[in-house]
Structure formats: C-alpha cells, structure tokens
Amino acid sequence: MEKISESVVKKDHAPKMSGRSVYVGDYSGDGVLTGKFLRSTLARAKVLGVEVPPLPDGYFYVDKTDVPGDNNVNIVLDDTPVFARDTVEYIGEPIGMVVGPEEQVVDRLLSEIKVAYEELAPMLDLRKADTVFFNYEYEKGNLEKAFAEADKVYEEEFSTGYQDQTYLEPQGMMAEPEENGHMYVHGSMQCAYYVHGAVMRALGCRPDEVHILQDVTGGGFGGKEAFPSILGCQVAVAARKANAPVRCIFGRREDLEFTSKRHPSLCVYKVAVKNGKVTGMDIDVKFNSGAYTTLSPVVLQRGIICASGVYSFDNLHVHGRALKTNTTPSGAYRGFGAPQTFFAVEMMMNHIARDLGLDSLQFKEANLARQGDATSTSGKYHFPIPLPEMINEVDRACDFRRKHLEYEKPQTGRYRKGIGMALWFHGAGFTGSGERDHIKAVCKLHKYPDGTVEVLASNGEIGQGLRTTFPKIVAHELNLPLEKVYYNHPDTARVPDSGPTVASRSLMVVGELLRRAAIKLRTQWIEGEDQIVEEHFREPDFMIPFYLDKFQGDAYPTYAWGVGAIEVELDTCTGISKILGAYGSFDVGTPIDYNIVIGQMEGGYLQGIGYASIEKMDYDSKGRIRNNSFSDYLIPTTKDVPNLKCMLHVEQYPDGPYGAKGAGELPLVGAPGAYVAAVEQAIGGKVSLHHAPFTAEDTLNVMMKEAE
C-alpha cells in the first residue's frame, strides 16, 4: 500500500463521535424564526388566491411577491420558482412560507390559510408525457446495416423507480441578515457556491452582499446538490422580509415527499448480435424529470453516455429525453443517471446470453471494451480497463462461476438460490466539458506565519472524508505532520470557487489542484511568512474535446470500474430474497485513505442494493408520493446484508493525486444489475425481469403468473 493510502483518524472524527458537531438544527433557537411551507395540495392548478388569517405580531407570510430579486432559482436553467408563480406544478410545491417565533403558532396559522385553486389536468404518466425538457441523441457506425446483417435482434424494455437519498439529517437552511445589510445563509449542503449564485439572484444583490457557509452536513448523496439552492433562496427571502434570522428544517415526511430524488426511467433496447457478439444497439431512454428541470439535463447526459455499458461495438444510436410530469422534481443522486441505464444494459446482456445458450459472464467478457477502444461518444478509453482481473477477484471471493452454473439448473423446494454479476464504470468528474467550460475550479493554500496551512476550497465534507483527505494530500507534499494542515467547512466569503461537491470530482480534480498548489508552496516556502498560493484547473492534454451539440468526444478523462456479485436465497413462500453475500471489486485508483475509501464502497454498494431490492417509492393517481416515512420507504439496516465484502483494485490515473480517481458514486451504480439478475436466476424457468427495485411483492407476482 502507498504511504498516502494508510488510514489516519479522520479530522472530524472527535466532534462527530462525541456529538459536539453543530448541524444547522443545533444552533440555539433564541431570536430565530421558524419557517414552514404552505404547499400545493394539487398536482397542477392555477392559484386563484391565498387567504391568510390575521397574523400575530412577529409572524409573517412570505410568497413570490416578497422576492426582492428574481423569483427564479438559478440551477442549470432557472424555471424552478423560489415561490410558486401563478400555477402550481406538483403536489407539495411551495406557495408560501409562514415564519414566526413559535413553531406551534406557525403550524396553526398554516392550517388556517385557505388557497383557492382552479384544478388543471396533471400529466403523471411518463409514457404519455409530451413536454420534453431535454432531448439528446448521438450515434456512430451504421446501425441499419448491423440490424440487417444480425443473426438475431433482441428488443426489451426496462424501468426503474424513484430512490430517495435518505441522508439521516433532513434538509435544513438558515438565513441571517447581518448588520451591514448583507445576508448570511448557512446550512446542510454540498455546493456552497451554487447556493451563493441562487441567493444572490433571488435577493437581487451583488456577490459580496451574500455569503454562504456549509454547516456540518449529515449526508448528501446528491440530495443536497441543487435542493439547498431552492431552500436557501426561500429562507433568505423570508429573513429579508422579517429582518430576522429564519430557519427551516424539514421533517422526514416532508423531506421524503417533496425533495428531489433519483429519476424514474424507462429504457427500450434493441440489440443486434452476430457470431455471439453484440454488433449494434439502438437505445431509447426516458427519464421522469418531475415538474421542473433542476439537474435533469446533466443527469440525462450521464445516463445516455453509460447506456451501452462496458462493452465495445461499432454501431450505436442513443436517444434520451427528460420529460416533464406534474410530480416532485427529480434531481441528483449518487450515480446521476448511470444506475438506470447500467441496470438496463446489464439485464439486456444477461437475457441475450440466455437466449443464445451462453453463460452470461462469458458473453459479457467477449464483448468487453479494452484500452484504446472508442467510448460510446467516440472518445477513447485512454487507460487500462482492469475488468477481467476484477471479475476474477470477485469470482475468487464468492465462487461465482461455479455457483452461477449450479443455480442455473432447475431447483425445487421452498428455498432457491441465485447469483448475479454486473460490470460497470463511473466516469470520473463532471460530464463533458463541464470542468473546462463551466466549473473552472480554483483553490488556494494559505500558509500562516506559524507554519500551519489552511486549505481554501469550496467542496463540502458530507461524510466522504474531504476534511481529512485534502489535508493529507497537502501535508504529504509539504512533508508536514497532518496536524499542521486543516480544512474547514467552506464559507464563500473566505474560499475561492473550486466547484461543487458532486460527480465524484472533489478528490480527483480538486485534490490534484491542491497537490500542485502544495508543490508550488513548497518551492516558495519562506519560514515565518504569511503566504498564499493559488491553482487553477487545466484540462489534461490527452483529452479528445467533448462537444455537447454533437454529443461527441471524451465525456470523462478516465473511469472508475466496478464488478459486483450478489447471491440470494429466495423463499418461494414469502417472495423474500435473503442476501447471502454481496461482493464487489472497485477500482477508484489509489485510495487516499484506505478506510475512507472502503467506507465509501461499502456504504455506496449497500445503497445500491437498497435501490435494487426494498426502496420502493411511487406516486398515486393524484400525483402524491405515498411512501413518505421510514415505515413505507425502507432503507437497509444492519441486518439486511451482513455479508458485504468490498475489495479495492488499483489502476492508477496519472492526472489524479497519486493516481486517485473518482470514488464516491461508483459502488452504487451496478448493484441493481447484480441483485435483480440473482433474483431472476432464483425464480428460475424462463422468467425475465425488467425493473428495479424488484421487491418481494414483485417476486410473488411473477411466481404466481408463472404458476398459472
């Protein structure tokens, strides 16, 4: 193991362990007003009027008319309103907010507000949705010829449901007017500068008139990428009106129902096969965006880039659309569009192999991409693809090949076994030209006269370990003890914009900038002086530039790779598939801290298994999400996957710090493909499964149909 990979005690361990860390809900409530939302009860309606009861002193009703700047939240586009415009577009859309000193009084006032609606017909069906928010298409080769010359052509449809991030700390933000008239907004978030841009615009003020601090954040997983921009604007507008601090902390039900979650998807695959190899794919991808666009364009981009999986063939056409429905806006969640399409392509490959009478793993191996091959978007896999070795590692860990053959034979009795494997990658860093054209990351190191060094960057510690790994890189390069280097939660008034905490980019992209900054500081180091060095993002030279209009080029500089196998024992009486073991080999390059990276892999893999198996969330015929509590939306506990084994395979990336690549999202991405394949094998016969999550109820339904 490299020196840098040796684990240290995390810098934020002590305050978090002892309960001393201050999350946004933990600040004293003295003098702080509580904000709660008036939310739409209809999925689509004109708002004809809002009748607010007389308000006691110190209580305020806040809505769109109170927004001093622009009532549009700056995300990728700006169609999300701070407070509802003349219509509401989904159940739960914030129409207004009541703020005041006593929570119970706020609740009472909210219950007394009367909203007059003119109800309109909502669009709730992804298949019928006709408002196309985003539409991308790319192709290569000659697909028509591939289909004409194919031995066989396969066509199947796959769907996936919602997944909620379910960070343990619900959304929460607080806005405090400062004496100089500036606005200070802080809370639970991933991207302080996103919130900064949004609040600035909503308040109609200059960059220096707003500053944003990331408080200690109780998990994000994408759920606190864009959403805090919206909530940040709302509390800032309320604080401006009340001229007092306003805090809004979501309840769990509110959070589960009304905050962004993973896009439900519908994918149709048409695949040409000749001589036992895939020669072409025609793929249609639909993502359910919900009522506003939020991050859907970028989620869709990643989803369709991944649609052909880890395989290499010449003829490909991919068409992706993000469609509007009158439901809670979907958004970022670890994996960011990739888990949906990787599920589809992995199941598709299994089904083709079975029809051809081939072992699915051997069929996949025969079609694997190799270093130097073109990517789906006609970029290039510049670096080695270690999947064959990783497959063998997983095989050794769980005896995959033998079990997969054995469980394929007809099984009888109450309990039946199955094992599935999925292969996947995660493009490390922002999609396409994002790093180069939009993010343009900047970071600084501040060396104080006493020789301590502060990292100045805008990436948030959300549990993934940045407060430890960033200083480790800097301390390593400066040859300082780790205690001498520190990284605090970012405040936009103090730190440059090193970009958002997303896309598994922080360590790989910003970590490398910090490494280079540290080298610079080392060469300029003057004992006893106060010194600042700065470093700017440069795109690696080897990249084939990505152009979104053509949807062509290197969508990512490099890839993290994943191989996962899951073994289940199905109880045919209950439909429950008990997980006997979940095994994963993950290549995220050099781990900058072994424990931290293994923690990311285990946590992410288990989230993926949850997504695949028990995390079912849907809306009813009115557009209301009913799985809004932990008794209706189940996430894994300690007892669901006791045998979870993650291994690291290291393929170093020369442009990441010490060879590190993006890590955080990878382990989640392929889990559904492995789990559902295992359940499919356990059910047996000729059953083909096409959606995730695949619950015990789904299993019983399939078995009952088979029995008919």
Added chain:
Amino acid sequence: MDAIRFVLNGQEVSYEGNASDRLLDVLRDTYRATSVKCGCKEGECGACSVLMDGVLVNSCCVAMGAASGSSVTTMEGFRETKRYAVLDRAFAAVSAVQCGFCIPGMVLAAEALLSKTPHPTEDEIREGLSGNLCRCTGYNAIVNAVSAAAKEGNGLW
C-alpha cells in the same frame, strides 16, 4: 402542576413544561443536549436514541410524563465515561464515522448492547444496532468497531 423531575446525565433536573411534550424536543430545546438528533420523529431511525435507566429508547416516542423519575443519559453524559473512550478509539481506528448524524444514537445503542452482552457475536451486534439507521457506511465499519471495543474494553462492560 408539579414539575417533572428526572436525572439527566447524572444531574437532577425538573422540567416545568407539559407531560405530553416529547423527550426529544425537551432534551434539545430546554437542556440543549443537541447530540440527540431528530431524524424522523416517529421512532424509525434511532438518531434520537438515549438511555432511560440503561434501556435504549427513541426519545421522539417518549412523553415527558414517562420520563418522570427516570435517569436519562445522552451523549453529553456518556462521552465522559471510560466506556465511551474505548468506543471512541474503536470507531476512530476503522473510520466508522462519516456524516456523523446517526453516531450519537448508534454509540448509545452499542452501549446498551454491551451492557447486556459484553462479548457479543457479530449477529448480536447487528441485532443490537438494527434499530439505528445509517445511510453512509454500509454498517461494516460500525459493527467492526463495536466488536473491537468489546474486546478492548474487556471488564468495563
């Protein structure tokens, strides 16, 4: 109306509010024991776990009337103990703390488990922590930490 008397982290206190108030809210708002986290307010996630007379409870589901006469321990009290120091080292050694929000409740669940079963098997640890949700870690590190603490703290529990 009489105040509700109970012992909080070793100190006798008397609460002047309603018997129907939630222990969770009272601990956080009145006594500023903010290590006690609110993750769902309906007894499902365990983030608000505290010890009541040594028994692990979800403080969101305890009315103040029921806390009368009891001894309540939150992380503010537990972190001063030798047992905490052992758990602290064990959690640190395997980096079992990620976002940290579930941790105070999780550690108190570990304390409740070890008090009853000083040398638990892995299955017993998983059972003992099964009421405390963690979304970050996948649980392995936490289970390993509790297992290591049980070994290292031999005799403390």
